[in-house]
Amino acid sequence: MTLLNKGCNKHTFDPSPTPIDNDQIQSPVIFLDHMKTVVIGLLGTVMDKRGKGVKRWNSWRPTIGIFMQDDLLVDRVELLHDDRDERLANNVGADIESLSPDTEVGLHRIKFKDPWDFEHVYSTLLDFVERYPFKPEEERYLIHITTGTHVAQICWFLLCEANYIPGALLQTSPGRGDKSVAGNYHIIDLDLSKYDAISSRFKRQQLEGTEFLKSGIATRNSRFNSMIQQIERVAIRSPAPILITGPTGAGKSQLARKIYELKNMRGLVQGEFVAVNCATLRGDSAMSALFGHSRGAFTGAQSARKGLLTKAHQGLLFLDEIGELGLDEQAMLLHAIEEKTFYPVGSDNPVLSDFQLIAGTNRDLQKQVQEGSFREDLLARINLWSYQLPGLKDRREDIEPNLEFELQKAEQQLSHKVSFNKTARERFLAFANQPDSLWSGNFRDLNAAVQRMATLSDGGRINETTVKEECERLQRFWHHTQAAGSLPALEEVLSGEQIEDIDLFDQYQLRQVIAICRDSRTMSDAGRQLFNRSRLKKSSSNDSHRLRQYLTKFGLSFEDLQD
């Protein structure tokens, strides 16, 4: 494909058309369906400009030529022009109207500070197309690439290739003989699958503070938002340890990394981000992985090793699943945090490391302290600032903005636009918000769902069938994980005597109900989940009341079941 004429730096329009592979060209084309045809293009400041005199009709003008084609009927044209060229745009618009009275002419002022600056032109055109109300089901779009600089031509190509514009390219060229004024045209339909190798560029947004911590996702859950605001303040103002708790996939690891990046951007840490999952540190090697060892410290220690704490000097150490750390390692860690020094395995010489600490866990550390598997003094040291990240089912209002975010991520991975059709989107969101949609893997589930739908959809347009299949898949998955997860034992809430009185049938049911109550913040949340079907059929009006009655039968209350 030789459409992009690299290295061309002429400042005027080059009338010799750039060569195009013949198999890309489909011209002339007569459209027989009922779709409207819309041409979008830049005003040509050189070739479209031939004065106001009658002589202008004797020369080929690329934009005007489009409306002289017998087999190309254009319902609307959108002509983009710089502020400076307002008069020319009006004149060209008037000429189009005189040639083709049925064509609607839209003139759009844009600011082209430097039409030869790639980034500027790309983002200006991207801004325009992002705001443009494309209706690909009703209208066919042809992007006129002959006018404007070669930079603009390349940008149009990239935008079409990445499916930001659901259209084809339109190239016009001067003609000979009786075609000399009208010229010729070619429609180039980029078959996306052929160009996967050309990855498109995405502008990287510079985000500030809380926006940065939230990856620019406009979240709506007020508790989550105020928590992030506080984390931002703490991250900027304090080097003290931070503890992040929350279920798997709630974003603990990601938040830790973002905090590091924010601190780093503000010059608050100079060293590295060192992350380790403590569940992977087992046995003897755990000490040496964290604190290093001296040469000959144990059999096999042929050379000294530095350890993760040293690596994190002047940086940030993220200890994920800190509850998995052994008691000896906990003691050493506490010493290292308090004194900023520690002893590598087999060494009498203290090593200095000044690092900031973020700990993550899915476990209840308080409970671990009671059970003796976590040091109370270490917990006191690390939970000065402790934040519990809610799971997705506790911030369902954020599913929609996160869905947008996931779609953008999928676009970057697949290098083309990904979107839902209207009904498909509504269906997916309705499903996502249902009380029995558990989102047990939280963002991991949402991420995987969007990935699958984006990949399975043709041309990046997700339809209802794809959504339906994905919802069924998620339901099955959650059902399995729930079934596989062990249910609480009745002994945890009832005495042996009480249990003996309950039929086995009821015992199973009660255990499941307890599990759901424990997992819900309020009784109505639990009720909604348990009576989801009758609720839909409107055969039950008060889920909380029904749940309370059920629990009372066994001498239990919702509050009893909350930890």
Ligand SMILES: Nc1ncnc2c1ncn2[C@@H]1O[C@H](COP(=O)(O)OP(=O)(O)O)[C@@H](O)[C@H]1O
């Ligand atoms: N706030 C968030 N919004 C959207 N996606 C997120 C968010 N936090 C994390 N993710 C994504 O969800 C997945 C799981 O996040 P992670 O931080 O590894 O969770 P955890 O450590 O709590 O198990 C990752 O793919 C991550 O990119």
Ligand SMILES: [Mg+2]
């Ligand atoms: Mg994690």
